[in-house]
Amino acid sequence: MSAAAAPLPPAAVSPSEAGRWWLLVPAAGFGRRMGGETPKQYLRLGGRPVLEITLSRFAGLPGLAGVVLVTSESLPEDLMPSSDVVGVPIHRVDGGGEPGVERTQRLGRLP
Secondary structure, three states, X not given: OOOOOOOOOOOOXXXXXXXXXXXXXXXXXXXXXXXXOOOHHHOEEOOEEHHHHHXXXXXXXXXXXXXXXXXXXXOOHHHOOOHHHOOOOEEEEEOOOOOOHHHHXXXXXXX
8 A cells, every 4th residue: 555645735825816926037037058149049930039038938927027138238239028028027137247136136125
């Protein structure tokens, strides 16, 4: 006779129950391993940049307050996705340089 499985612990609180939340999207890579001149998050797939497609998947989720988009410092303005893609404000944060405390402090400023 085998032992019965222990009941699963309660699920984590869903974003809609917990209130508002922020989406953090790391997109500061240069795609050096892939090659090419354009970082892969800005390449087009089906006519749309991969980053835009990614952000659109979060549109309409309950409680989403905004997006923090971590990009390289050299992001051209024309590659910055519009807030219309996800329906909430998108705040760009410079993710260039070496990882460290400074980046964590910038992210700590979220409302």
